[in-house]
Amino acid sequence: LMLFTDSTLRFYKEKSLLKTHSVGIKLYKDSLPPSILSFPGKVAVDRSSQRLVIADSGHHRILVASSTGQLLHTIGGSTRGRQDGSFSEASFSSPQGVAIKEDVVYVADTENHLIRKIDLSQGRVSTLAGVGTQGTDKEGGAMGPQQPISSPWDLTLGTAGGAEDNVLWIAMAGTHQIWALFLTDGKLPKGSESKAGMCVRWAGSGNEENRNNSYPHKAGFAQPSGLASAPEEPWSCLFVADSESSTIRTLALKDGAVKHLVGGERG
Numbered sequence: 001l002m003l004f005t006d007s008t009l010r011f012y013k014e015k016s017l018l019k020t021h022s023v024g025i026k027l028y029k030d031s032l033p034p035s036i037l038s039f040p041g042k043v044a045v046d047r048s049s050q051r052l053v054i055a056d057s058g059h060h061r062i063l064v065a066s067s068t069g070q071l072l073h074t075i076g077g078s079t080r081g082r083q084d085g086s087f088s089e090a091s092f093s094s095p096q097g098v099a100i101k102e103d104v105v106y107v108a109d110t111e112n113h114l115i116r117k118i119d120l121s122q123g124r125v126s127t128l129a130g131v132g133t134q135g136t137d138k139e140g141g142a143m144g145p146q147q148p149i150s151s152p153w154d155l156t157l158g159t160a161g162g163a164e165d166n167v168l169w170i171a172m173a174g175t176h177q178i179w180a181l182f183l184t185d186g187k188l189p190k191g192s193e194s195k196a197g198m199c200v201r202w203a204g205s206g207n208e209e210n211r212n213n214s215y216p217h218k219a220g221f222a223q224p225s226g227l228a229s230a231p232e233e234p235w236s237c238l239f240v241a242d243s244e245s246s247t248i249r250t251l252a253l254k255d256g257a258v259k260h261l262v263g264g265e266r267g
Helices: 002-014
Strands: 042-047 049-058 063-067 071-075 098-101 104-109 114-119 125-128 140-143 151-157 167-172 179-180 198-203 224-230 237-240 246-253 256-265
Touching: 002 071, 042 098, 049 098, 063 104, 098 151, 104 167, 114 140, 114 151, 151 237, 167 224, 179 224
Parallel strands: 151 224
Antiparallel strands: 042 049, 049 063, 063 071, 098 104, 104 114, 114 125, 140 198, 151 167, 167 179, 179 198, 224 237, 237 246, 246 256
16 A cells, blocks of 8 residues: 555656645644554564564564564664664665565565665674665566565575575565575576575566476465575475465475465466
């Protein structure tokens, strides 16, 4: 909804069909006390340190809290932006998916079309993938900072032909696909070798559809927005919340086969 509203406002503003003067009306929300959270989008848990990472999407920031709710870190501010740097300098734009391992947090910075990295020990934010504008590439293969991506909505750590947790699986809602960002050298199932930093499509043709297939590139998704990794047998898959097809799909980690689990119509 927020993305649609922003796009609509930009469209009519460019046509000079919007008036920005004050109308003298006090909104009900202006009388409410400040809220700690605004439309929180996603959450991740670090069990080893008992920390919680929250994508405070409406406030364009990331919060790290203890298991008892004590606020440990605030990264980003209340206004949107795409600045790297210290926690006070950094900015996001409606971040959604988050994942954490040790002192590193990975963020799907959705409306900036970026994948960001937060180093909690160094107090720094950097960009791993994306160029800051919405991409149309449905294949990928470039190094992260040179690879345009489109509305990443969720991400989770996984393993692909290399060290444990060597890849970020990304729900690329804008191109209706699942992508991979390699953190160290690795290899996609039945794919070629990929160098650290490479960002590439794994599954999904790029057409918005509900299509299951044994070949990942021929499968179709419709705005995938949630991921959960289940690497152990008997699952050995990614679970994908495919929003616009109203389905939960499985993506096999062994060979990339896409299957229907529940909901929607079978493709």
